[in-house]
Amino acid sequence: MKVKCATQIFSQRVSSTMMFLSSKNLIDPSANDTAKICLFFDKLFDSLNGSFDGVIDGKIYRTSIKKNSPHHALWAERLQVLSTMKFVNKNGKTCVVPTIENWMKTIRGFQKLFKTLYNYGIRSLLPRHVNQDSVECFFGAARSVSSSDPSCHAFASAYKTLLLNNLMSFNSPGSNCEDIVEASLTSYRNLIIKDPNDMNVVQNNCNITVDLPVTIFNVPMGINILRENVHTYIAGYILKKTKQKLI
Known part of the structure; x- marks a missing residue:
């Protein structure tokens, strides 16, 4: 699953829409819980993908990480909540899924990274640039x-x-x-x-x-030899592709 698809679902707009519809009884009222979890991960996504120094579109967490930025309080709260989350399968049994543990490792990693960079004089960090793309x-x-x-x-x-x-x-x-x-x-x-x-x-x-x-031998290479090598290479490539289709 692509990250962009997940962020479109776990977003503030989806959360707000579900809360509004559930408050008007247009959908099941239990959808309010789903809306809360969408907003939960929306803020967490924003705090780890900030690419601007200022606030844009009211997204206070999608900004750079600084000493007094709201990211630190959000991460502390999210770590407490994530530590209590569990995955339950259709049979009602708890299953082990590395997603929650990886989220907690990522948050702790950013906390440690910012603390280390701050000690070296770096006062602002754009978390969106910290990726393996x-x-x-x-x-x-x-x-x-x-x-x-x-x-x-x-x-x-x-x-x-x-x-x-x-x-x-x-x-x-x-x-x-x-x-x-x-x-x-x-x-x-x-x-x-x-x-x-x-x-x-x-x-x-x-x-x-x-x-x-020292004896230097000048071996002339005519254009015919090069042409034969090219033909051999192309013929081998075509034969390989044809063999794969036949199999």
Whole structure:
């Protein structure tokens, strides 16, 4: 299930609509409890996905985390409530589901993260930027040019290919993450060109003289050899796809 679908259901609008309809007896009055749980998770989602420094659309929790922001009181309250939640199956028995425990770990992680960053002089934190979308897109792109289970050598080759092709696509198709619009942190020049100072150090410290007979063979490669290799590769690819369909 995609996160965006869950956030559309556990939202303030759904909660308000259900509360209004239940108060007018247009739906079952017990829907009021469902509305409360929707609002419960709506505020929790907002507190962990703030991307603005100020309040927008009345969402006081969808803002940056600061020392005196309301996030801390909300998290303390949510931890108490989550610790009492349980999942019950259709037979009325309690079942173990990692969702609640993972929620509590996420909240405690943000509490620890903000405390650590605050000690280093960072006074504001946008929690929406703390995600694994970039890593997910990178590994998805690496698998697209290599395989689903690449070796270390294949992964290194895939990384070089993506680097030279500017990652071809910044996003991983079908992944559960937002589109990445940020540019690279460093330019290709800094990654490819060596530091002249390092080269000078190597040249100054290393004085190696080699006096060995060297024979260089120039093996010409005609266009026909390249064409044959291309034809062989394409034929193998078509044969592989045809074999999969026949099986």
